[in-house]
Amino acid sequence: MPDTKTADRPAVARLDRQAHPALVCMNEALRVRHRFAADIVDRSVALFGTRWADEFESVVGALFPTADAVAGAVRGYAAFAMQSMRLQAAFEVEGQYRPKTYDEAASEVYFNEQHMMQEYLPGLLLSHFLWPHHYRQLQFFDSAFVDAMRVAGASSFVEVGIGTGLYSGFLLRRLPDVRGTGFDISPFSKQFTEAHLDALGVGDRYEVELRDVTVEPIDPRADWLVCVEVLEHLEDPVAFLRGLRATMAPGGKAFITAALNAAHADHIHLYRAPDDVLAQLVEAGFTLEQSFVGAAYRPSAPGVPVPLAAAFVVC
Numbered sequence: 001m002p003d004t005k006t007a008d009r010p011a012v013a014r015l016d017r018q019a020h021p022a023l024v025c026m027n028e029a030l031r032v033r034h035r036f037a038a039d040i041v042d043r044s045v046a047l048f049g050t051r052w053a054d055e056f057e058s059v060v061g062a063l064f065p066t067a068d069a070v071a072g073a074v075r076g077y078a079a080f081a082m083q084s085m086r087l088q089a090a091f092e093v094e095g096q097y098r099p100k101t102y103d104e105a106a107s108e109v110y111f112n113e114q115h116m117m118q119e120y121l122p123g124l125l126l127s128h129f130l131w132p133h134h135y136r137q138l139q140f141f142d143s144a145f146v147d148a149m150r151v152a153g154a155s156s157f158v159e160v161g162i163g164t165g166l167y168s169g170f171l172l173r174r175l176p177d178v179r180g181t182g183f184d185i186s187p188f189s190k191q192f193t194e195a196h197l198d199a200l201g202v203g204d205r206y207e208v209e210l211r212d213v214t215v216e217p218i219d220p221r222a223d224w225l226v227c228v229e230v231l232e233h234l235e236d237p238v239a240f241l242r243g244l245r246a247t248m249a250p251g252g253k254a255f256i257t258a259a260l261n262a263a264h265a266d267h268i269h270l271y272r273a274p275d276d277v278l279a280q281l282v283e284a285g286f287t288l289e290q291s292f293v294g295a296a297y298r299p300s301a302p303g304v305p306v307p308l309a310a311a312f313v314v315c
């Protein structure tokens, strides 16, 4: 007799060893060496289903094609996540990010080859899938921005602060006729993004330039602009946003995000609420079309700040 309690429930999605070999390697590496995140892959596939697993497999399998390369990326993720947990615990007590100048963050992080290539960039890349609020933000990007580009017949886009190249790569794969240009100040973000997009087979439609667009504006201006998780890294986000606004073509649209209440080694500007980001966007001349807010987890007690991802489609 069927179990009436479970018969009508949809089956929980699981990894498939044939379809997701890189994720199976990742799962094993986490279970054996990084117990604090032992079940994060299983929990994510149960939460987001096989589409999540297929998408993540295509990125990890292309960029980290051997079991050793996957294990290296997982080590980077573990170091990245542990550092952010330590800083978050201090933030919960102190109520502020540890003071740091932009130049200090740049030399400690963006211009530190070992840290960028071994920990920060692989860690950030994996977090885009392993942290639920990050993955939900990527889903919002797909439905609110990539679909709008498709419908409008977009031919090009610009990303500022490319980091891992995940958002540019996602767009290039979804829209095969589109070309992109990425700007960043870090030579290691450039190197990582180029390797990532080449591995995905979309690098021939993408150029990366080392440039601070607020100092040297983009020309021709952008119809479609993406800037993910850069604002909280700056001392004066409004000045940066004014620079982004000035780089947009008339009628252009931008996808701009910020991390809130999320301590990290290079997070300088503390946003406590999504409205803090929106107020800056409006001050810089943007008009809101759509927004998204996702929380990393439930607060451990009332009033304890929780990392949020806030994303805005603006024109």
Ligand SMILES: C[S@@+](CC[C@H](N)C(=O)[O-])C[C@H]1O[C@@H](n2cnc3c(N)ncnc32)[C@H](O)[C@@H]1O
Binding pocket: 110, 124, 125, 160, 161, 162, 163, 164, 165, 166, 167, 183, 184, 185, 186, 189, 211, 212, 213, 227, 228, 229, 230, 233
């Ligand atoms: C958290 S990462 C961005 C994440 C990235 N968008 C992703 O999805 O992986 C921050 C990036 O911003 C870059 N950055 C910092 N200041 C910048 C500036 N003034 N102009 C352009 N990029 C900048 C850093 O080098 C780093 O690559």
